[in-house]
Amino acid sequence: MNAQRLEAIRDRLHKLRLHALLITFLPHIRYLTGFSGTNGLCLILPRKQFFLTDGRYTTQAREEVRGFQILIAKKSLGEEAKKRGVLPSGARIGFEVEHMNVAELQNWKTLYPRMRFVPTRTVVEALCAVKDESEIDLIRRAVSISDDVFRKILDVLRPGISEMDVAAEIIYLHRKLGAEADAFEPIVASGFRGALPHARATGKSIKRGEMVTLDFGCRYRGYHSDLTRTVAVGKPTDRARRMYRIVREAQQRAVDSARSGMAAKDLDAVARKHITRAGFGRWFPHSLGHGLGIQVHEAPRVSASSKDVLKSGNVITIEPGVYVPSVGGVRIEDDVVIRNGFCEILNAASKELVVL
Amino acid sequence: MNAQRLEAIRDRLHKLRLHALLITFLPHIRYLTGFSGTNGLCLILPRKQFFLTDGRYTTQAREEVRGFQILIAKKSLGEEAKKRGVLPSGARIGFEVEHMNVAELQNWKTLYPRMRFVPTRTVVEALCAVKDESEIDLIRRAVSISDDVFRKILDVLRPGISEMDVAAEIIYLHRKLGAEADAFEPIVASGFRGALPHARATGKSIKRGEMVTLDFGCRYRGYHSDLTRTVAVGKPTDRARRMYRIVREAQQRAVDSARSGMAAKDLDAVARKHITRAGFGRWFPHSLGHGLGIQVHEAPRVSASSKDVLKSGNVITIEPGVYVPSVGGVRIEDDVVIRNGFCEILNAASKELVVL
Numbered sequence: 001m002n003a004q005r006l007e008a009i010r011d012r013l014h015k016l017r018l019h020a021l022l023i024t025f026l027p028h029i030r031y032l033t034g035f036s037g038t039n040g041l042c043l044i045l046p047r048k049q050f051f052l053t054d055g056r057y058t059t060q061a062r063e064e065v066r067g068f069q070i071l072i073a074k075k076s077l078g079e080e081a082k083k084r085g086v087l088p089s090g091a092r093i094g095f096e097v098e099h100m101n102v103a104e105l106q107n108w109k110t111l112y113p114r115m116r117f118v119p120t121r122t123v124v125e126a127l128c129a130v131k132d133e134s135e136i137d138l139i140r141r142a143v144s145i146s147d148d149v150f151r152k153i154l155d156v157l158r159p160g161i162s163e164m165d166v167a168a169e170i171i172y173l174h175r176k177l178g179a180e181a182d183a184f185e186p187i188v189a190s191g192f193r194g195a196l197p198h199a200r201a202t203g204k205s206i207k208r209g210e211m212v213t214l215d216f217g218c219r220y221r222g223y224h225s226d227l228t229r230t231v232a233v234g235k236p237t238d239r240a241r242r243m244y245r246i247v248r249e250a251q252q253r254a255v256d257s258a259r260s261g262m263a264a265k266d267l268d269a270v271a272r273k274h275i276t277r278a279g280f281g282r283w284f285p286h287s288l289g290h291g292l293g294i295q296v297h298e299a300p301r302v303s304a305s306s307k308d309v310l311k312s313g314n315v316i317t318i319e320p321g322v323y324v325p326s327v328g329g330v331r332i333e334d335d336v337v338i339r340n341g342f343c344e345i346l347n348a349a350s351k352e353l354v355v356l
Numbered sequence: 357m358n359a360q361r362l363e364a365i366r367d368r369l370h371k372l373r374l375h376a377l378l379i380t381f382l383p384h385i386r387y388l389t390g391f392s393g394t395n396g397l398c399l400i401l402p403r404k405q406f407f408l409t410d411g412r413y414t415t416q417a418r419e420e421v422r423g424f425q426i427l428i429a430k431k432s433l434g435e436e437a438k439k440r441g442v443l444p445s446g447a448r449i450g451f452e453v454e455h456m457n458v459a460e461l462q463n464w465k466t467l468y469p470r471m472r473f474v475p476t477r478t479v480v481e482a483l484c485a486v487k488d489e490s491e492i493d494l495i496r497r498a499v500s501i502s503d504d505v506f507r508k509i510l511d512v513l514r515p516g517i518s519e520m521d522v523a524a525e526i527i528y529l530h531r532k533l534g535a536e537a538d539a540f541e542p543i544v545a546s547g548f549r550g551a552l553p554h555a556r557a558t559g560k561s562i563k564r565g566e567m568v569t570l571d572f573g574c575r576y577r578g579y580h581s582d583l584t585r586t587v588a589v590g591k592p593t594d595r596a597r598r599m600y601r602i603v604r605e606a607q608q609r610a611v612d613s614a615r616s617g618m619a620a621k622d623l624d625a626v627a628r629k630h631i632t633r634a635g636f637g638r639w640f641p642h643s644l645g646h647g648l649g650i651q652v653h654e655a656p657r658v659s660a661s662s663k664d665v666l667k668s669g670n671v672i673t674i675e676p677g678v679y680v681p682s683v684g685g686v687r688i689e690d691d692v693v694i695r696n697g698f699c700e701i702l703n704a705a706s707k708e709l710v711v712l
Binding site: 103 | 392410455458461523536555
């Protein structure tokens with residue numbers, strides 16, 4: 001698997017006439033080497049590949065890294081690479097333009113004044129976007145943990161509990177059920193706060209009759225889940241029911257349409273048209289979804305302006321929402337695998353409006 | 357407070373002959389504006405200051421942002437800034453070289469072909485490194501939450517519990533006690549795994565007689581805590597006791613020496629010399645500590661190669677450790693405020709070896 005990924009990268013290096021690819025972005029390092037620590041560097045050359053880290057990670061690197069020669073740096077990782085002479089002099093070295101900051105690039109150029117540093121885009125991302133079945137199984141496992149958390153959270157959601165206490169339960173349950181980490185800070189937005197699409201949980205107590213949007217996910221062996229449901233705590237208003245119905249229909253239409261070969265922007269349009277026809281178009285201010293995998297947001301883009309075409313093996317979220325200021329909001333999100341002719345929903349949580 | 361920070365930045369802009377400073381780094385945005393969301397941009401000009409975000413954050417920006425004109429972007433934040441004409445044409449615009457990636461800078465240059473983008477370093481960092489008493493109070497609050505968590509965790513640490521379950525309790529307790537988030541993934545390293553300075557918690561069960569290193573922290577209203585203790589679950593070996601004693605002595609010597617005006621590298625040397633004399637020098641592979649505040653690692657640097665001089669109002673960690681491969685490790689970490697002539701320890705947790 002590792003070997004296939006390296007081969008695909010080497011094909012790209014060859015096409016881009018590069019002598020090496022420099023990778024410092026941690027999710028990519030984990031994808032390629034298995035290393036899960038927080039300081040590392042990969043150098044991929046036509047016939048060799050090196051992984052560098054610092055002394056804190058000596059043992060962990062030996063345990064985790066497969067298929068790379070491991071070098072432990074005394075000073076900076078770049079200086080160690082130079083000292084070891086792993087790069088041919090005067091080489092053209094590709095770097096990841098979206099993942100290296102300007103200061104790092106300046107440091108590399110100072111360290112290697114005779115090298116040519118060539119910006120690359122999406123070399124590793126293009127590989128990551130198309131998952132093999134073993135990767136989909138890891139995402140399925142992450143999603144299944146979040147599904148279990150959602151079921152258990154329904155027992156906790158009662159009038160009087162604060163949003164922050166609900167978030168604490170989500171985080172706790174994720175770990176207890178085997179997640180490495182949360183994918184992001186859980187969103188718990190109740191009542192009027194549901195109008196904030198990315199609301200953090202606050203000390204606000206949940207009141208009877210309020211809708212509550214829960215958006216949460218976890219990481220399992222490097223792969224993420226990302227699940228949203230809006231539930232009613234006590235009897236919801238007719239307006240809330242109507243908002244829910246429209247979002248649910250829009251979400252279902254998108255799920256029914258998603259398949260390989262479809263332009264991602266056309267999938268966004270399926271949901272957006274339905275919401276717009278119902279008169280809520282201006283209250284759906286974000287994209288329909290995003291790729292999901294070693295990052296919570298990765299390729300393909302699933303928005304009105306996306307140029308991506310969905311491919312078999314993409315894993316994406318489908319998550320339309322409507323948010324009416326001072327009133328509240330509804331969002332429903334599934335994680336799906338794009339297949340030939342259909343998409344496969346990875347989560348099990350029902351989309352019927354749950355009234356607690 | 358906000359106004360003072362802006363004034364200090366404008367002084368620097370003037371000295372650097374810049375017409376504006378562009379800030380995209382989220383902790384700096386929160387420091388300057390109060391905004392705690394995940395997409396934003398500040399532009400600070402000599403007489404005006406703008407905050408830009410996207411439609412998801414309209415309500416949140418109005419609630420949180422003070423002292424900045426708020427602009428909600430339809431497309432990218434950069435395009436919105438251009439559309440609104442907030443930057444004078446041909447301006448020299450400073451950007452944060454350590455916080456902007458190469459792709460972002462390319463986008464800005466494409467968007468504003470006539471502007472001059474000038475790399476800046478540490479403009480905001482230099483302000484953040486020296487805390488006022490209101491900031492120190494927020495760190496104190498974060499540290500106090502972690503102190504309470506440590507006390508409660510001692511009731512949970514028993515032979516048979518897994519490292520991951522201990523981490524889950526830490527995370528849960530942080531939230532229940534009012535933290536916004538964990539500062540980082542808690543480290544729970546028991547027995548031989550204590551030899552990994554940055555070990556993640558694993559499914560390993562804690563055994564009687566093992567030392568367990570706990571390193572954890574939280575965020576409270578944007579400010580962080582970072583606390584480490586190594587405790588013994590059951591009677592420790594003589595070797596473990598000796599390692600503990602040496603680290604504790606080294607840590608205490610550093611705490612006793614820390615004061616404003618001292619070179620940070622000299623503080624590192626105080627602890628390092630003690631550990632080296634005891635024969636463990638090669639097993640102390642990391643710096644003595646780091647600045648702590650709106651980031652978990654910020655200025656000043658507290659390492660053997662640091663060029664920083666400690667200032668009154670700096671908040672730093674003091675955390676020597678020794679790690680013997682296949683045997684185990686000990687680390688002890690306090691969070692302290694640098695004062696004139698001494699340092700003030702913010703945490704209350706004892707440094708006596710706790711034997712459970």
